[in-house]
Amino acid sequence: MCSELAICVEHLSKCYQIYDRPQDRLKQSLWRGRRKFFREFWALRDLSCTLRRGETVGVIGRNGSGKSTLLQMICGTLTPTAGTIHVNGRVAALLELGAGFNPEFTGRENVRMNAALLGLTPSEIDARLPAILAFADIDDFVDQPVKTYSSGMFVRLAFAVIAHVDADILIIDEALAVGDGFFTQKCMRFLREFRETGTLLFVSHDISAVLNLCDRALWLERGTLRQEGTAKIVCEAYLADISDQQRRELGVNSVAAPAPKLPTPPRPTLPPVDQRLPYLNHSRFRNDIELFDFQPDAAAHGTGGARVIDVVLADEHGATLSWAVGGHTVQLMVVVEALIAMERVIVGFFVKDRLGQMLFGDNTFLTRADNPLAVNAGERFEAKFLFALPILPPGEYSIDIGVAEGVQAAHIHHHWAHDALLFRAHTSSVTTGLVGIPMLQIALERLS
Ligand SMILES: Nc1ncnc2c1ncn2[C@@H]1O[C@H](COP(=O)(O)OP(=O)(O)OP(=O)(O)O)[C@@H](O)[C@H]1O
Numbered sequence: 001m002c003s004e005l006a007i008c009v010e011h012l013s014k015c016y017q018i019y020d021r022p023q024d025r026l027k028q029s030l031w032r033g034r035r036k037f038f039r040e041f042w043a044l045r046d047l048s049c050t051l052r053r054g055e056t057v058g059v060i061g062r063n064g065s066g067k068s069t070l071l072q073m074i075c076g077t078l079t080p081t082a083g084t085i086h087v088n089g090r091v092a093a094l095l096e097l098g099a100g101f102n103p104e105f106t107g108r109e110n111v112r113m114n115a116a117l118l119g120l121t122p123s124e125i126d127a128r129l130p131a132i133l134a135f136a137d138i139d140d141f142v143d144q145p146v147k148t149y150s151s152g153m154f155v156r157l158a159f160a161v162i163a164h165v166d167a168d169i170l171i172i173d174e175a176l177a178v179g180d181g182f183f184t185q186k187c188m189r190f191l192r193e194f195r196e197t198g199t200l201l202f203v204s205h206d207i208s209a210v211l212n213l214c215d216r217a218l219w220l221e222r223g224t225l226r227q228e229g230t231a232k233i234v235c236e237a238y239l240a241d242i243s244d245q246q247r248r249e250l251g252v253n254s255v256a257a258p259a260p261k262l263p264t265p266p267r268p269t270l271p272p273v274d275q276r277l278p279y280l281n282h283s284r285f286r287n288d289i290e291l292f293d294f295q296p297d298a299a300a301h302g303t304g305g306a307r308v309i310d311v312v313l314a315d316e317h318g319a320t321l322s323w324a325v326g327g328h329t330v331q332l333m334v335v336v337e338a339l340i341a342m343e344r345v346i347v348g349f350f351v352k353d354r355l356g357q358m359l360f361g362d363n364t365f366l367t368r369a370d371n372p373l374a375v376n377a378g379e380r381f382e383a384k385f386l387f388a389l390p391i392l393p394p395g396e397y398s399i400d401i402g403v404a405e406g407v408q409a410a411h412i413h414h415h416w417a418h419d420a421l422l423f424r425a426h427t428s429s430v431t432t433g434l435v436g437i438p439m440l441q442i443a444l445e446r447l448s
Pocket of ligand 1: 016017041042043061062063064065066067068069070
């Protein structure tokens with residue numbers, strides 16, 4: 001196998017023998033293969049693919065298409081019926097929930113056992129244990145038997161181990177679907193860093209996660225490779241296929257011919273609020289967003305020359321909110337303490353979804369470009385951003401806050417607080433797309 005390749009799979013197949021009745025299994029052993037009492041089911045059939053070193057590849061496909069079977073065979077936990085697999089490098093995998101964990105052992109004991117199985121020496125395990133436990137962040141549960149764990153805790157611990165064993169190849173099956181938003185963000189940050197040097201094979205039903213992380217994608221269908229290519233092209237084809245199928249199931253036909261071009265009606269001038277809000281806000285589609293408190297100990301980077309000491313989302317008059325409504329005007333208020341003197345302060349923010357995709361953000365640079373703010377060590381200052389909150393699809397979100405010094409194109413970060421503020425959209429009128437923007441007007445009229 002060429003040293004450029006991390007994984008090479010050739011003509012891989014997995015066939016299960018399906019017995020309709022338990023007694024058929026017994027008959028099969030008695031007849032010693034002279035008669036067949038089972039049906040064959042090919043979970044994977046003649047699949048070939050390669051992963052180059054350093055590539056991040058997503059595996060997508062409907063339920064039962066063979067994704068987990070492929071990953072398990074690459075990891076060696078399932079034996080192929082036919083075909084070959086070559087793997088070049090140290091592999092760490094996160095497959096089925098709880099796989100590789102002894103339910104009677106404590107979290108700490110399982111960490112030691114798994115890290116040893118993945119090739120760490122006892123002294124390496126001792127040195128890395130604090131970092132593994134800090135990553136998992138499951139407090140005192142670490143000394144409880146893992147049979148008492150929730151699925152989220154399992155994933156936290158299992159992910160923490162594979163993140164600290166210097167793997168060359170990481171193989172992850174749907175793990176991110178189980179953790180909460182905060183942990184998913186942490187994993188995504190780790191995976192983005194891991195991608196710089198390592199090879200990642202990643203199964204997910206979350207197409208945004210695949211698009212966000214992967215260079216390439218493999219689309220499996222009924223145990224065969226239907227399409228492979230860049231993540232964007234494969235994911236688009238997959239989504240189009242799902243939508244075609246839904247249309248067929250609903251009996252809706254495609255539009256046969258494009259509509260004739262009509263003159264554009266004149267645009268009315270309207271105040272900048274979503275015209276649907278009065279209706280939406282009295283319905284179950286109101287975009288209710290639960291806001292959590294500022295996380296002062298959130299992961300951060302920067303020189304340490306400044307410290308974000310408070311972040312709140314407030315209404316337009318400055319009253320702190322604990323719930324917000326998408327489409328309404330809100331104010332993000334950030335209080336910072338300068339720990340050194342700064343010449344040209346910039347404060348910025350980014351709103352991210354649970355996968356860490358940056359949805360929108362802004363900063364104070366242009367507002368103060370002609371009159372930069374200079375502060376002394378020990379001084380406090382506040383940035384305020386007044387904006388119409390987009391309508392957010394249900395899910396978890398966070399805000400990163402950055403305090404920098406310089407100009408837009410060249411600046412140094414004094415404090416970049418990841419996930420400083422967390423919030424959760426409970427209900428929404430928006431289900432597709434990353435955010436819904438407040439619509440000034442939507443119309444649908446018959447033209448005579
Ligand atoms: N031990 C088994 N015996 C018989 N059939 C099996 C066995 N394990 C898996 N299968 C079948 O093999 C097919 C592929 O399963 P696999 O778990 O790889 O699919 P998947 O694409 O990962 O699905 P999902 O998205 O639902 O996790 C499925 O139809 C499944 O029912």
